[in-house]
Amino acid sequence: MSSNELPGREAMEFDVVIVGAGPAGLSAAIRLKQLAPECSVVIVEKGSEVGAHILSGAVIDPIGLDRLLPDWRNDSSHPLRQAVKTDRFYWLTKRRAVRLPNWLMPPLMSNHGNFVASLGDVCRWLATKAESLGVELYPGFAATEVLYGSRGEVLGVATGDMGVGKDGQPKPGFTRGIELRGKYTLFAEGARGSLTKAVIAKYALQQDHDPPKFGIGLKEVWQVPPEQHRAGLIQHTFGWPLDNHTGGGSFLYHWGDNLVSVGFVVHLNYHNPWISPFEELQRFKTHPLVRSTLAGGKRISYGARAITEGGWQSVPKLTFPGGALIGCAGGFVNVPRIKGSHNAMLSGILAAEKVAEALAARRAHDELEAYEASWRKSDIGRDLRKVRNVKPLWSRFGTIIGVGLGGLDMWTNTLGFSLFGTLSHGKPDNQTLEPASKFKPIAYPKPDGKLTFDRLSSVFLSGTNHEADQPVHLHVADLESEKRIEHDVFAGPSNRYCPAGVYEWVGEGADLKLVINAQNCVHCKTCDIKDPAGNITWTAPQGGGGPNYTQM
Ligand SMILES: Cc1cc2nc3c(=O)[nH]c(=O)nc-3n(C[C@H](O)[C@H](O)[C@H](O)COP(=O)(O)OP(=O)(O)OC[C@H]3O[C@@H](n4cnc5c(N)ncnc54)[C@H](O)[C@@H]3O)c2cc1C
Ligand code: SF4
Numbered sequence: 001m002s003s004n005e006l007p008g009r010e011a012m013e014f015d016v017v018i019v020g021a022g023p024a025g026l027s028a029a030i031r032l033k034q035l036a037p038e039c040s041v042v043i044v045e046k047g048s049e050v051g052a053h054i055l056s057g058a059v060i061d062p063i064g065l066d067r068l069l070p071d072w073r074n075d076s077s078h079p080l081r082q083a084v085k086t087d088r089f090y091w092l093t094k095r096r097a098v099r100l101p102n103w104l105m106p107p108l109m110s111n112h113g114n115f116v117a118s119l120g121d122v123c124r125w126l127a128t129k130a131e132s133l134g135v136e137l138y139p140g141f142a143a144t145e146v147l148y149g150s151r152g153e154v155l156g157v158a159t160g161d162m163g164v165g166k167d168g169q170p171k172p173g174f175t176r177g178i179e180l181r182g183k184y185t186l187f188a189e190g191a192r193g194s195l196t197k198a199v200i201a202k203y204a205l206q207q208d209h210d211p212p213k214f215g216i217g218l219k220e221v222w223q224v225p226p227e228q229h230r231a232g233l234i235q236h237t238f239g240w241p242l243d244n245h246t247g248g249g250s251f252l253y254h255w256g257d258n259l260v261s262v263g264f265v266v267h268l269n270y271h272n273p274w275i276s277p278f279e280e281l282q283r284f285k286t287h288p289l290v291r292s293t294l295a296g297g298k299r300i301s302y303g304a305r306a307i308t309e310g311g312w313q314s315v316p317k318l319t320f321p322g323g324a325l326i327g328c329a330g331g332f333v334n335v336p337r338i339k340g341s342h343n344a345m346l347s348g349i350l351a352a353e354k355v356a357e358a359l360a361a362r363r364a365h366d367e368l369e370a371y372e373a374s375w376r377k378s379d380i381g382r383d384l385r386k387v388r389n390v391k392p393l394w395s396r397f398g399t400i401i402g403v404g405l406g407g408l409d410m411w412t413n414t415l416g417f418s419l420f421g422t423l424s425h426g427k428p429d430n431q432t433l434e435p436a437s438k439f440k441p442i443a444y445p446k447p448d449g450k451l452t453f454d455r456l457s458s459v460f461l462s463g464t465n466h467e468a469d470q471p472v473h474l475h476v477a478d479l480e481s482e483k484r485i486e487h488d489v490f491a492g493p494s495n496r497y498c499p500a501g502v503y504e505w506v507g508e509g510a511d512l513k514l515v516i517n518a519q520n521c522v523h524c525k526t527c528d529i530k531d532p533a534g535n536i537t538w539t540a541p542q543g544g545g546g547p548n549y550t551q552m
Pocket of ligand 1: 044
């Protein structure tokens with residue numbers, strides 16, 4: 001059935017439509033209802049429930065929460081139960097861990113006053129606050145289309161049709177998506193949002209800014225024997241198992257009921273196509289520093305998600321007629337701090353304040369210029385500006401020299417100047433791979449099933465589930481160039497960078513084909529970012545599909 005033979009879509013009208021119930025979207029909704037209780041606000045969320053698709057470290061700087069809900073500490077239901085007590089940084093070699101003294105770190109790196117938690121739990125809790133203020137929240141519905149008006153303004157979004165078969169034809173139980181129309185639409189899809197990407201392209205929002213930059217973060221949650229648990233201890237490392245030319249590092253946070261969140265981030269501007277971020281996490285866990293914490297424990301969760309890393313230089317223009325980008329849709333992660341949830345909340349609050357002013361002035365579908373004009377001078381801008389050269393220095397000079405120079409630059413920025421000005425990030429991440437023939441394939445150790453695991457058993461722990469009979473949500477635009485570039489030149493890196501084993505080249509010669517196991521996709525968005533042929537587009541599958549993260 002072609003789209004013009006389908007029944008029409010129902011439309012619902014709101015003052016504000018928000019796409020994504022992460023910290024940014026929920027904070028925007030709450031602030032809007034605090035300022036203008038009579039305005040109507042809707043949030044659509046593609047996860048089966050709020051929090052199901054949220055993956056973060058997470059050590060949370062409460063600056064955003066303090067501004068949104070100043071009394072949150074007196075609310076007995078809040079999930080920020082574990083204050084950071086001990087903060088350690090290490091440089092790793094294969095067998096040794098060299099502790100860096102805390103006094104060497106610029107003050108902005110201190111985690112004093114921060115909390116260890118699950119960001120998914122924080123979102124579940126914020127969702128109850130939003131709903132109690134009258135926000136309409138629809139989990140299980142992905143926004144799949146931006147609605148534009150005749151003047152090119154954003155009018156809202158449409159959710160995807162449900163009950164479409166693999167062949168693209170309606171099945172029994174088929175229902176059309178719904179149009180959610182708003183005076184303003186806030187895109188809060190997080191890193192590499194699918195609609196955000198379309199809006200950035202339509203309005204050329206990235207023009208005059210560096211390209212967006214990303215990392216992939218993989219995370220496991222472990223329950224460890226009580227004698228190995230140190231409530232409130234957080235550790236960050238860089239160095240081994242990555243080589244000097246590959247950026248990234250680890251985090252390890254003790255919290256909850258003998259829980260340890262262990263994660264590894266690989267910067268997606270890596271060059272060697274044989275690198276597997278998943279295997280780097282597995283290898284990292286075998287380091288004596290980590291093994292001694294996890295030994296005898298049980299892995300209870302696994303997941304992966306792209307993290308924005310471009311910061312100050314890469315944040316695009318955030319506004320366009322009828323809408324704005326908030327949170328990691330704009331890209332507000334402070335890379336050396338590995339924190340973005342506080343800025344996601346602050347940007348949601350800031351945008352909401354500008355929307356509330358616009359609604360009060362009876363405006364609609366115009367540009368929220370005051371939001372774009374104010375973020376760089378706000379706490380978000382102050383946070384990101386001081387660290388703007390850390391990632392470019394790391395990329396140019398490698399880990400050993402680059403991290404040192406980055407530290408020096410953070411210190412001088414703390415004092416109000418930089419020796420480097422503002423360095424550029426260079427190429428987009430999908431243009432940084434070098435041909436596979438320049439490197440030796442990496443022989444990663446086999447999993448032992450106790451400390452280290454394979455990808456399929458890991459995906460099982462993410463609770464990922466997609467309706468099998470639906471169109472593949474990962475679109476490869478041109479299979480011929482995918483073979484010629486991705487396979488022939490770079491030896492199929494998708495097979496290694498995908499943390500869920502979705503992509504496999506099978507067969508040989510004329511029979512060679514790319515198999516896409518889309519049902520395993522954990523929605524990390526890495527393929528959309530890193531495919532060297534620039535062919536892969538991630539689109540939202542039918543609502544509710546994807547991971548079902550708990551404690552992430
Ligand atoms: C491995 C890792 C570790 C991190 N560690 C920390 C940390 O320790 N501390 C910290 O502060 N920050 C950390 N961050 C960064 C932090 O998680 C992000 O900055 C933050 O989650 C961004 O919030 P957001 O609301 O913009 O987006 P997200 O948290 O990504 O939320 C976006 C929401 O939108 C939904 N969505 C997306 N597209 C659609 C659509 N089309 N339709 C409907 N719903 C949609 C998603 O399902 C999701 O629920 C980490 C990130 C990673 C990946
Ligand atoms: S298919 Fe793409 S978005 Fe899905 S898990 Fe793999 S890399 Fe991530």
